[in-house]
Amino acid sequence: MNHPKLGASARDAIAIAREVLEIEARAITDLIATLDQPFILAVELILNSSGRVVVSGIGKSGHIARKIASTMSSTGTPAYFVHPVEASHGDLGMITRDDVFIALSNSGESSELLAIVPLLKRWGAKLIAMTGNSTSSLAREADVHLYAGAAREACPLNLAPTASTTATLALGDALAVALMQSKGFTRDEFARSHPGGMLGRTLLTRVRDVMRAGDEAPRVSHTATLLDALFEMTRGRMGMTAILDDDSRVIGIFTDGDLRRTLEKNIDLRTTSITAVMQRGPLTIEPDKLAAEAVEIMDRDKINQLLVVDDGHQLLGALNMHDLFRARVI
Secondary structure (H helix, E strand, O other): OOOOOOOHHHHHHHHHHHHHHHHHHHHHHHHHOOOOHHHHHHHHHHHOOOOOEEEEEOOHHHHHHHHHHHHHHHOOOOEEEOOHHHHOOOHHHHOOOOOEEEEEEOOOOOHHHHHHHHHHHHHOOEEEEEEOOOOOHHHHHOOEEEEOOOOOOOOOOOOOOOHHHHHHHHHHHHHHHHHHHHOOOOHHHHHHOOOOHHHHHHHHOEHHHHOEEHHHOOEEEOOOEHHHHHHHHHHHOOOEEEEEOOOOEEEEEEEHHHHHHHHOOOOOOOOOEHHHOOEEOOOEEOOOOEHHHHHHHHHHHOOOEEEEEOOOOEEEEEEEHHHHHHOOOO
């Protein structure tokens, strides 16, 4: 396929894109120095609230507000977005005195937000303002003001919300993560709020959900010959077999790789004991571990199969990379 050659304007686009990213990165970096007592107060205000967090904004700030509410909800801080215009036409009824209202406005003079602030304060709801103007009307009315501005927008006209919305989004993420850690939000809690898609499968799927159990897991006794082990490997079609002692405890594993190395030695398959050629003390995993942990072990030790055992090291099952692929864990 032929691609058109880049013209001067296209090459200029790369330079422009780099400048935009530098401006927006600088806007986030500049926020670091502004974090002080007000951020702590905002965290404490939300932690001490018995209600929910309500996030609101108009225009581009509204899009950022939706993202912040979504991030908080998925990390242990119940939150939802309310459109300020809809709030003036009935949706304010969703807000209670126990809630914390976070208002986003770069100028801090958004008429739609300022119209509902008096009602919020009358009801007793707490107000956190995230603006780019510390002396704005919204900042003055707020219980806590968080600066979320930018020295300049990435827009060449310095008009379109670009760097300022990026800074606000990053500050919202910082607030959400600070709350998450303060609450001791766990991986299991995160998984319960993300049951769908790849993320849910990675966090919820256990080894027992994907392993081959019972007779599906190839195994032979320590008294078996190499030929017996080959027959079992063929039956199980996992590229390996576990070797067990008289109490069904795992003492070894024999894989396709071991077979190739063994055949190079001209060993008699019928008379050679499997214990003479097996790998002793193989890696194992417990059934209640996350399947993602099995993936980590296999990647780290460059193996394709893993035996599943109980506390007494008795064989419960086995899994390989193909099983994890089929379960869409990887």
